[in-house]
Amino acid sequence: MARIILLSIFLTTLSLLATAASLSRDRQVFNIPSAIQAGPSIAQFKSSSHGLDAPKLSSVNGSAFDWWYFDAISTDPDNLASVVITLFTTVHDALPFVETTDNVLTADIIVSFPNGTRVKADILADSATVIAEGNTSSGEWHGTGFKWSGGPLGYTITINSPLVGVKGSIHFLPVAPPHLPCGPVQAGQTLEVGPHIGWANVMPDAKVSVDLVVNGTRVAFNGIGYHDKNWSDQPFPTHVASWYWGHAHVGPYSLVWFDFLDRTGTEYVSAYLAKNGKIITATCAADSISVRPNDGSAFPPVLSTPNPTGYHISLKRGRMEADVHLVRDLVDPTPAYGRFIGEVTATIDGKKFQGMAVCEQFKLTN
Incomplete structure (x- = not known):
C-alpha cells in the first residue's frame, strides 16, 4: 500500500511539474522601451498555439503600430456612461490618431458621463511591460498609473493616475470565446483582417463592472465590455x-463585425456570432456579412460624406439581420473617425432581440 501511495505521489508530482513547465514555456515577458527603435519591424500575421494577446511586433519603429483596446458601456438606457482605454505602442507617423511625439508608449482614456459629457486624457509612459501567458496577457505602462491583469477568468484594469485625475478599476468577465479574423483560435491561421492589418479578438463580449473616480466624480456602472488588439508593420493609412x-450583445447572442475597404477598394469582412458562450459562426468568407449605413448615407464612405445615423448588418451564416441606431458619440467625431454607442434591434432565426453596441468607423480617402 505504501508503494502504491508513493507511486501515486510521484506521478502526481510529475504531472504538476509538466504542467508548470508548459505554463513556463507559454509565459513570455516583453519589455517595451519608449524610444522609437531603428531598423525594420517584423509583424506576426500567423497565429500560434499561444500568445494571442502578446505584442505582435518585433520592435516599434516609426512606421509600425500595436495597441490593446478595451471598452465598457452601461446597458442602463437611463445611464449611458462608458469608458474606453487604449494602450498604444506607436507614433503619429504610423497612426495619425495619436499625438505627435517621439515616445511610442501612450495610455489613452475616454470617459463618457451619464449626461453625455466626456473626459479624454493621454499620458506617456517611461516604459512598458506586457506578460503573455496562454492566450491572455497582463501589462503596465510604467509611470502612467495604467495597468491590466488578464487570465482565463477575465481581465481587470487598474488605474491610479493623479496626472489625469483618474483612479479605480474595471472588471471584465468573458461570456464568449476569443476568435481570429477567419475562425476560432487555432495555430497556423491568418491574423490579417485586411492587408497588413492584424486583429485578434481576445474578449468579444463580457460582463463588465466599472468603478472609477474621474476628476473627483464617481463613474460606476454594470454593462457589457470588450477587448481586442490591432497592429501592423506599416503606417495605418497605407x-x-x-x-x-x-460589437454588440443582444439577448443571449454576442456579435462582432468588421467590414474593411483597402486602398484598392477591395472589401474584406469578418463575422462572429456566439450564443450563450458557444460560437455559431466565425468566418471571413466574402459573403458572410455585410455592414452598410441604414439611413441612405453613401457607401463606400469618404471624408466628404457625413457619418451615418446607424448601420444595417446582415449575417448570412448566422441567419441574422440587425439594425444599429447610434445614440451617443464616444469621441469628438471628425470626418476621418467616429466611435458611438448604438441601440440594436436584431432578428435571429426568426426571433427578435434588443441590445447595445459599440460601433466605430474610419474614412481616410477623398
Missing part, C-alpha cells in the same frame, strides 16, 4: 481606406 467595426 492600407486602410475605410472600415466599419463593432
Whole structure:
C-alpha cells in the first residue's frame, strides 16, 4: 500500500511539474522601451498555439503600430456612461490618431458621463511591460498609473493616475470565446483582417463592472465590455481606406463585425456570432456579412460624406439581420473617425432581440 501511495505521489508530482513547465514555456515577458527603435519591424500575421494577446511586433519603429483596446458601456438606457482605454505602442507617423511625439508608449482614456459629457486624457509612459501567458496577457505602462491583469477568468484594469485625475478599476468577465479574423483560435491561421492589418479578438463580449473616480466624480456602472488588439508593420493609412467595426450583445447572442475597404477598394469582412458562450459562426468568407449605413448615407464612405445615423448588418451564416441606431458619440467625431454607442434591434432565426453596441468607423480617402 505504501508503494502504491508513493507511486501515486510521484506521478502526481510529475504531472504538476509538466504542467508548470508548459505554463513556463507559454509565459513570455516583453519589455517595451519608449524610444522609437531603428531598423525594420517584423509583424506576426500567423497565429500560434499561444500568445494571442502578446505584442505582435518585433520592435516599434516609426512606421509600425500595436495597441490593446478595451471598452465598457452601461446597458442602463437611463445611464449611458462608458469608458474606453487604449494602450498604444506607436507614433503619429504610423497612426495619425495619436499625438505627435517621439515616445511610442501612450495610455489613452475616454470617459463618457451619464449626461453625455466626456473626459479624454493621454499620458506617456517611461516604459512598458506586457506578460503573455496562454492566450491572455497582463501589462503596465510604467509611470502612467495604467495597468491590466488578464487570465482565463477575465481581465481587470487598474488605474491610479493623479496626472489625469483618474483612479479605480474595471472588471471584465468573458461570456464568449476569443476568435481570429477567419475562425476560432487555432495555430497556423491568418491574423490579417485586411492587408497588413492584424486583429485578434481576445474578449468579444463580457460582463463588465466599472468603478472609477474621474476628476473627483464617481463613474460606476454594470454593462457589457470588450477587448481586442490591432497592429501592423506599416503606417495605418497605407492600407486602410475605410472600415466599419463593432460589437454588440443582444439577448443571449454576442456579435462582432468588421467590414474593411483597402486602398484598392477591395472589401474584406469578418463575422462572429456566439450564443450563450458557444460560437455559431466565425468566418471571413466574402459573403458572410455585410455592414452598410441604414439611413441612405453613401457607401463606400469618404471624408466628404457625413457619418451615418446607424448601420444595417446582415449575417448570412448566422441567419441574422440587425439594425444599429447610434445614440451617443464616444469621441469628438471628425470626418476621418467616429466611435458611438448604438441601440440594436436584431432578428435571429426568426426571433427578435434588443441590445447595445459599440460601433466605430474610419474614412481616410477623398
